[in-house]
Amino acid sequence: MSERKLRILIAKPGLDGHDRGAKYVARALKDEGYEVIYTGIRQTPESIVSTALQEDVDFVGLSLLSGAHNELFPRIVDLLRENDAADIIVFGGGVIPEEDIPFLKEKGVRAVFTPGTPIQEIVDFIESKRDERHQ
């Protein structure tokens, strides 16, 4: 079982087109040996969740820079739950003020990576959750 590659969906909810960070994280995680799927920009929460289910992913990484994270991130967590996929681990990144992070965590976003985060921190986070995915 430990041979199975972890599958990660990098997704851009909301309407902003700032995809530099999302694409960098997607590519860097691919280079680290994960299976990575990238949705492209301007995805609705519904389409992100349906891709996550179809692709049978372990993680969903959300990137948003417009300020709509408080509305859209929790919506995606809820939709996963409604689709019996609460075990998929959701994390996020982008321009997200420190003071919003406790709220997002409370809503089920497991980690938030703000600008300047080294990729290794994201890798460490994913690895720390590997066992949880393989139970």
Add this chain to the structure above:
Amino acid sequence: MEEYKKIKEARRKWEEKTVDKVISRFPERKETFVTGSDIPVDRAYSPESFDEERWLDEVGFPGEYPFTRGVQPTMYRGRFWTMRQYAGFGTAEESNRRYKYLLEQGQTGLSVAFDLPTQIGYDSDDTMSVGEVGKVGVAIDTLKDMEILFEGIPLDKVSTSMTINAPASVLLAMYIVVGEKQGVSRDQLRGTIQNDILKEYIARGTYIFPPEPSMRLITNIFEFCSKEVPKWNTISISGYHIREAGSTAVQEVAFTIADGMEYVKTAVRAGLDVDQFADRLSFFFNAHNDLLEEVAKYRAARRIWATLMKEKFLAQSSKSMMLRFHTQTGGSTLTAQQPDNNIVRVAIQTLAAVLGGTQSLHTNSRDEALALPTEDSVRIALRTQQIVAHESGVANTVDPLAGSYYVEALTSRIYNEAMDYIKKIEEMGGMVKAIEKGYIQKEIQDAAYRYQKDVEKGDRIVVGVNKFTVKEEAPRDLLKVDPALRDLQVKKLAKTKAERDNEAVKKALKALEDAAAKPDVNLMPLIIDAVREYASLGEICNILREVYGEYKESIVL
């Protein structure tokens, strides 16, 4: 020539004797030095680095072809650049207040930021707009909002830049009608619409329609404005977002100018004479931290555009050859860590833009890696421009870095490398084809990836991020947009819809729908008719969506 030989010889001796001796004892910091965009940098430049025989053809004098040194002969000795802070958030009422504040503080032009639903042609009550209303700019649904936005601001006294692309014709139409209501005629209106759809497909993402109908809308604007709104800059061909997406300086110049060529070609194909519209084309570039590379970049861009307009498009008027541009300091260079350091970065970038001969400038605020800027940080950003203008002395002579061996060598190098890209894109069949193939996106992404890897490895230092870090408290006093704003805006829209003449709206929208299907009709007058009846932005864009369909991103990773 004799002189050059002597200099070359002297340089060889200097390297062998003086330099080698020092390096053997004190090695340099790195084996190779490069600019912010990976252009190799020599130890020192000297006269033979630049061929002075080409001086008159390639550099020349300010205000003369090829405009390397600037588009006006006197530049800032006549008038400073326009200080134009991009602003807008929340409701039209709040943004109107911010504009009046900025004008009071000595700003000389307005620059409107629209929220994302407005930029993508959705009304505030659309499900696609959830979470986004009023967030990154002001929400505009109908002419009503636009009337409030410019309340008390006489449109014949200010110039207004609007960052709007896919639905540019709708917002321009609203501006024209607000002018009418203030008693300001179309020929008195001054300003710019961004209207640059190609870079939306490449880098910015607020596209609606596929390339062909989008290019038609743009050409309609060129034609309409050349007759009706002659002082309006009909497009701002933007390298800014290409650079933000991670391109190099060379790519920023090359892809922006290749976009510009595509617009010129399309307009000429539609039957417009190049000199009828080319003088209203304007450009928009980024300013990053590598000061001298940036200065060289602006100089090279001016020379490339002038050369192409003259030699390829056979423009006759020298105005058609002038690359006039707006600059914004680089958003992606700002750090969330130790945000006050950003003030210093912005000051360097301001110098780059001014030494590079910009026509207008937006300076970013220190807190923009965290949120929209507060009034205090916007004031510091504006003061930065005022200090460079009034205290630094760099505005007192035109193109002060001309003749610097390094800057001239770098200008030539960027010119040549960008021209190589432009040739390659032409061979692919032009920019639309190159975008459809994903070539441009891939080139930018590769550069962005390389850069970020360099930062991760510590080969590039970002102060406060991968070196000189400190433990920081979370910043306070960030600007927050009220999430209840959407409800407010939705109610306002419902009220406008209830009060307008709905029969007249229906008729105007039907007329627009019929015309949209006919390629030879200019849509601008029909869009003006529709907004005058308070047809909403979403209603107009949905009509056009039905006729033209929507663009789907081709994902390149």
